[in-house]
Amino acid sequence: MASATTISSSEPTKVHTSNISSIKAFAESNGTSLIPSNYHSLTEHGDIIDVADEIAASIPIIDFSLLTSDDPQIHTKAVHELAKACSEWGFFMLTNHGIPESLMEELMKKSLEFHDLPVEEKKEFGDNGEPFSPIRHGTSFHLPAESVHFWRDYLKVLTSPQFNFPHKPPGYREVAFEYSQKITWVARKLIQGISESLGLESNSIIESSGFDSGQQIMAVNLYPPCPQPYLALGLPAHSDVGFLTFLIENGIGGLQVKHEDKWINVNPIPNCLVVNIGDQLEAVSNGRYESVLHRAILNNKDTRISLVVVNGPAEDRDIGPAPELLLKEKPLFKSIKYRDYFLLQQKSRLSDERALDKIRYSAQQ
Numbered sequence: 001m002a003s004a005t006t007i008s009s010s011e012p013t014k015v016h017t018s019n020i021s022s023i024k025a026f027a028e029s030n031g032t033s034l035i036p037s038n039y040h041s042l043t044e045h046g047d048i049i050d051v052a053d054e055i056a057a058s059i060p061i062i063d064f065s066l067l068t069s070d071d072p073q074i075h076t077k078a079v080h081e082l083a084k085a086c087s088e089w090g091f092f093m094l095t096n097h098g099i100p101e102s103l104m105e106e107l108m109k110k111s112l113e114f115h116d117l118p119v120e121e122k123k124e125f126g127d128n129g130e131p132f133s134p135i136r137h138g139t140s141f142h143l144p145a146e147s148v149h150f151w152r153d154y155l156k157v158l159t160s161p162q163f164n165f166p167h168k169p170p171g172y173r174e175v176a177f178e179y180s181q182k183i184t185w186v187a188r189k190l191i192q193g194i195s196e197s198l199g200l201e202s203n204s205i206i207e208s209s210g211f212d213s214g215q216q217i218m219a220v221n222l223y224p225p226c227p228q229p230y231l232a233l234g235l236p237a238h239s240d241v242g243f244l245t246f247l248i249e250n251g252i253g254g255l256q257v258k259h260e261d262k263w264i265n266v267n268p269i270p271n272c273l274v275v276n277i278g279d280q281l282e283a284v285s286n287g288r289y290e291s292v293l294h295r296a297i298l299n300n301k302d303t304r305i306s307l308v309v310v311n312g313p314a315e316d317r318d319i320g321p322a323p324e325l326l327l328k329e330k331p332l333f334k335s336i337k338y339r340d341y342f343l344l345q346q347k348s349r350l351s352d353e354r355a356l357d358k359i360r361y362s363a364q365q
């Protein structure tokens with residue numbers, strides 16, 4: 001115990017962040033039980049402890065096979081459930097989505113293999129700071145411009161309208177392609193259901209947003225064990241940029257969503273997709289469905305991997321509240337090209353601002 005007391009009372013190590021190009025490599029070589037002070041994003045223990053776990057049991061579950069049922073009554077009931085999940089929570093668990101478990105397992109395995117490649121071998125994918133680069137590998141969120149860093153390494157790939165992917169480890173690209181296609185199909189069906197739930201034609205959002213040549217980004221997040229998990233975060237509170245985000249992970253847990261002003265742990269359920277509403281759906285639905293705030297917390301034992309697919313509109317489309325909704329209500333958001341919104345959102349994530357607030361009409365207007 002004496003040594004533990006000594007460690008906790010010593011100064012956090014000062015490490016030049018420019019020396020940390022991979023938190024995985026750093027964590028593996030860090031001989032202390034302290035983390036560098038520029039990774040301290042949580043100042044109060046309460047911030048991480050104040051979690052409303054009793055509410056977690058009521059996280060909505062949507063059965064995809066009911067939504068796609070040919071029986072109109074079953075379909076209508078599922079659309080109703082979807083509307084409730086989107087308006088009350090902004091996210092839900094999706095079951096019976098038809099994506100084979102073996103595909104998801106293989107993808108997770110290859111993702112771990114990618115992050116396990118020697119640093120040298122991943123250099124060719126290094127993030128050059130250009131948000132539209134097809135492949136970006138890096139650490140934290142945006143290292144050069146941040147004051148506080150996050151305990152995460154990432155691979156971010158633009159998988160649509162053109163499919164890009166690293167060519168290593170062998171077979172990763174193929175399995176990612178299959179998963180990307182299947183997620184696109186599920187996303188398309190959900191967006192149709194969401195359109196209906198808003199009283200729009202089933203294809204209304206798909207067509208107006210150019211969804212079939214829409215932007216899709218796959219992000220593979222790796223969070224190594226963190227010796228002081230109550231001081232750092234894997235990812236800070238944020239909302240996602242697109243219409244819908246799909247998340248799977250390796251069963252460790254760490255995703256939290258904000259619900260009624262409290263953080264809720266989203267415990268992984270095997271073979272389920274975690275789906276959340278992104279900013280573009282909040283805009284299109286004119287605020288009916290809110291883009292949910294979420295973050296990734298850490299633990300000191302296990303490496304966690306999450307695989308996230310963000311599906312959005314085509315980059316050249318102007319996106320704003322659906323015109324059909326504006327027959328009866330005032331627009332809450334200005335229309336903006338998705339490409340410009342994407343850039344705005346990337347910039348906003350470096351501060352505590354939300355990009356949606358930048359396109360929101362003020363109350364007086």
Ligand SMILES: O=C(O)CCC(=O)C(=O)O
Pocket residue numbers: 219221235240254255256294295296306308
């Ligand atoms: O890893 C997680 O649980 C969250 C990841 C996430 O929110 C993201 O990549 O946008």
Ligand SMILES: [Fe+2]
Pocket residue numbers: 238239240245294
């Ligand atoms: Fe996210």
